[in-house]
Each structure stands twice: as C-alpha cells, then as structure tokens.
Amino acid sequence: MPREILDIPLANGAPGSRRSVRMIRYGAADTRPKAYIHAALHADEAPGLLVAHHLVEALDAADMRGEVRGQIVVVPYANPLGLAQFVNGDHLGRFDLASGRNFNRHWPALGKELTSRLAGRLGNDREENVVLIRRAIRDLLEERRGGLEVDSLYTTLAREAFDSDLVLDLHCDDEGLMHMFAQPEIAADLTDVAAELGCRAVFSQPASGGSTFAEACVEPWLKIAASFPDKPVPTACIAATVELRGFIDIDDELAVGDIAALMNSLRRRGYLAGPARPSPAPLCDVTGFDACDIVRTPVFGIIVYRTELGETVTDGQPIADIVNPHGIGEEARITVRARTDGVVVTRRLKKLVAANQVIAKVAGARALAHRKGYLLED
Known part of the structure; x- marks a missing residue:
C-alpha cells in the first residue's frame, strides 16, 4: 500500500503556535514486524535529520517496487519544540526551555502499571502474551492526557513507538565515532545493526533513574517478564540509541552510506523484501x-x-x-x-x-x- 503521511498536532501549546509531529508510515498500521525510526529528539543534533531525509527517499523507492513487507514508521524530526528553539541566533535543542527537561530523559516507565493491569490475564502462549501486552501498552498511552506541551510530545511519540518490534533513536555526539547504546538484555540482538553502521563502540547500559527514550521502549517487557516469571514474556521491543558520529559529520555521502546499512538491516529482519547482503564483521564487542x-x-x-x-x-x-x-x-x-x-x-x-x-x-x-x-x- 502507498505510504501514509500523518501530521499529529501536539496539545497544550500557546494560542496561535500549535505544533505537530510528522510521521511517515510504510505498510499498513497493523502489519508486523514494525520498525520505528526517528531523528533529532535532541533537536540540535542534525545528522539524523539528513539521514531521515535519505531514508524516506530510499523507502519511497522500495515502496514503489512493492518491497515493503512489514511496517516502517519514520519520524523525520521527532521534536518540533526543540527544533524551534533559537535564542539570539543559537539553537538550543537539547533541553525544553519551558520546563528545563532534557528531551531524552524521564520518559514514562509503564511497566509497573502494566503489571497491575495484566495480573491474571497472561497465559502460556508466548505470541498471545505479546499481542495482549501490546494492546495494554496502547490502551494505557491512549488514556494519557494533560500536562505540558512537552508531555504531549512524549505521549505522541510513545504511542507510535512503544508497541514496535524495532526502535532506533538517532542522535549524535560532539565529535564522535559511530556508536550505540542498548540495554544488556537486548544488546546482542542489535550486533548486526551495529556492524552494518560501522559502530566503533556498543555500550550495554542498564536502565536507571533518568530513562531515555530507548530505555522506556524496552522497560515494559523487562518489568512484566520479571513480575510473571512463570509466563513466557519475550522482550518484544528491541531499541537502541544510535550516535551518528558528531555534530559536524553531515554530508550526503555519509548519510547515503548509513541508509545502505539501515536498509540492509531492515531487509535482513523482514521489513523489506529481497535478499540482504551478509552482515559485515563487527568493529567492536559489546561492552558495559x-x-x-x-x-x-x-x-x-x-x-x-x-x-x-x-x-x-x-x-x-x-x-x-x-x-x-x-x-x-x-x-x-x-x-x-x-x-x-x-x-x-x-x-x-x-x-x-x-x-x-x-x-x-x-x-x-x-x-x-x-x-x-x-x-x-x-
């Protein structure tokens, strides 16, 4: 089916300044597997914006060839609030000026509430439990209302991402080599993506008090599995923070290379039809x-x-x-x-x-x- 472009308005902005998040969906909304990729949650980290631009071009071409098999959601700019924050000519996109919040911290941990809701409902069928948990995640997020405009942004992105099979949150560092962060329970499941991208470090980091977006995507599955050890509950969402080198590493050649890596990873994982080339040898081990x-x-x-x-x-x-x-x-x-x-x-x-x-x-x-x-x- 042709791509779907959604412009989702954020709530609780000032009159006359309503903002929206653009999402581009390839495949039907109920298709599996589902991948979610967004750029510039830290809105001043521009390399992801160019990578997302080229990713949309590549997926448009794949869609025209009928190659989309799963569902792929691309959010070309995840943070319209931070994207607009220019102060005296300087772009300040890491923190929300209205609340002081780091845009990639304090994402909602849903596991505790989901555990309460799912008590007595999980069975012995692994796949049925996955469907039930994803439905509970969607229901819980649909109930969320109110708060600041930044809270509306968090809820809007979480509603689309948290029920995904694969989540890639594209960031960058100051000056940096390509590297990645993932929780220890799932880091090994991302070694092919890290190898494709040429990561020079893959950091395995347990979730802690300042939950990042990627941590929050995985947290419900880990919490529910720990709370119901007698039930088969896989970690059905694999999420990583990808650091696309440094702030100034922005050009079409680099971005096109990154897209070749991402597209090959999506083919290997069944989101796109066609043979995937063999995964390259990793350039590093996963380390804490x-x-x-x-x-x-x-x-x-x-x-x-x-x-x-x-x-x-x-x-x-x-x-x-x-x-x-x-x-x-x-x-x-x-x-x-x-x-x-x-x-x-x-x-x-x-x-x-x-x-x-x-x-x-x-x-x-x-x-x-x-x-x-x-x-x-x-």
Whole structure:
C-alpha cells in the first residue's frame, strides 16, 4: 500500500503556535514486524535529520517496487519544540526551555502499571502474551492526557513507538565515532545493526533513574517478564540509541552510506523484501558503559587535545591539556589523562570549557571502579 503521511498536532501549546509531529508510515498500521525510526529528539543534533531525509527517499523507492513487507514508521524530526528553539541566533535543542527537561530523559516507565493491569490475564502462549501486552501498552498511552506541551510530545511519540518490534533513536555526539547504546538484555540482538553502521563502540547500559527514550521502549517487557516469571514474556521491543558520529559529520555521502546499512538491516529482519547482503564483521564487542571513561576537566580553560578521535590510548596517557587563560608559566596548563585502556570515541567540539565538563569518552573493556550511579551525561 502507498505510504501514509500523518501530521499529529501536539496539545497544550500557546494560542496561535500549535505544533505537530510528522510521521511517515510504510505498510499498513497493523502489519508486523514494525520498525520505528526517528531523528533529532535532541533537536540540535542534525545528522539524523539528513539521514531521515535519505531514508524516506530510499523507502519511497522500495515502496514503489512493492518491497515493503512489514511496517516502517519514520519520524523525520521527532521534536518540533526543540527544533524551534533559537535564542539570539543559537539553537538550543537539547533541553525544553519551558520546563528545563532534557528531551531524552524521564520518559514514562509503564511497566509497573502494566503489571497491575495484566495480573491474571497472561497465559502460556508466548505470541498471545505479546499481542495482549501490546494492546495494554496502547490502551494505557491512549488514556494519557494533560500536562505540558512537552508531555504531549512524549505521549505522541510513545504511542507510535512503544508497541514496535524495532526502535532506533538517532542522535549524535560532539565529535564522535559511530556508536550505540542498548540495554544488556537486548544488546546482542542489535550486533548486526551495529556492524552494518560501522559502530566503533556498543555500550550495554542498564536502565536507571533518568530513562531515555530507548530505555522506556524496552522497560515494559523487562518489568512484566520479571513480575510473571512463570509466563513466557519475550522482550518484544528491541531499541537502541544510535550516535551518528558528531555534530559536524553531515554530508550526503555519509548519510547515503548509513541508509545502505539501515536498509540492509531492515531487509535482513523482514521489513523489506529481497535478499540482504551478509552482515559485515563487527568493529567492536559489546561492552558495559561502566567500562567507558568519561573524561572531565578539573578546571576552567581551553582544551588542547593530545589525542585524536579513534586513537587507541592506555591508562594514564595524556588526553588533553587545559590551558587556564589566567595562569602564568607551568601553572597555566593542567594535563588530563585517560583512566583506562581503550579507544577515544568522542571529543568536545567547543574548546572553551568550565570545570567538570566532559571533554572525551574512552571506550575500554573493563568496568571502572570510579563509574557510579547514573552513567549518562545530562
């Protein structure tokens, strides 16, 4: 069937400024398997916007050839609120200016309420349980009303994504290599996608207090399975946060390569007809995010990097010098060092930093004792 374009209005905006989310659906709304891919939830992270543009072009062509077999939903810009946030010429798309909320934190955890609703209703048939849980997820989200405009955005995206089989949330870092985040229970199920995209790190991160969009997609299944261990409940939604390199890595050649990877993954998983080429060998193992050294500067100053993006470093190796513009002589420079062996997967784009800001991430292989609590940056 031809694609369907939906413009879904958000509630609770100011008069005269109503916003909407555009969704493009390939295949019928009740078709399985269902994939959901959206871009720029952090609205200033533009690489995903270009990738989504090329993905729609590729899926249009596949649709014309009759190749769509499952259901694929593309949201070219997931965050119209953040997309419009220009302040004195600067785009501020990571946080909602009205509420201060990070757009990729505090997504609704539905598992507890769903567990209560499903008590006594699950059976011994795995597939019937999946259908029942997905219906309960949809019903619960349909009941949600009220709140701020950002709450309406959350509910609108969750209604379309949370019942999907596959969810890819496209982001980017400052300066970065391609990498991915996924929960440990499902990370192995995404190794082919990570290999296709050429990920240099795949971080397995348990869900914690500041639930991301991808975590919230998976949370109901894990919670329900843990609450009813005697019933067959698979993790029927596989979701990942994909970091499409860095802010400035935006051009058609890169995006077209990413689309070739995504389209091949969709073919392999049955969303598109036709043979998929063999998955390439992965460039990295799945590692815990607690094995990633988040390198911070202890002082205010100017970053002068001593390592390149993608460079392999050793524990204690200098990552950068921080130059204090107020300092004189040797006191003007403080060296920041790696605290693990690994690969430099990200660096900071803006080189003037305040104390305690992140200037790099080093992806290692062993858990680090100093990594405690919630692991992501705000």
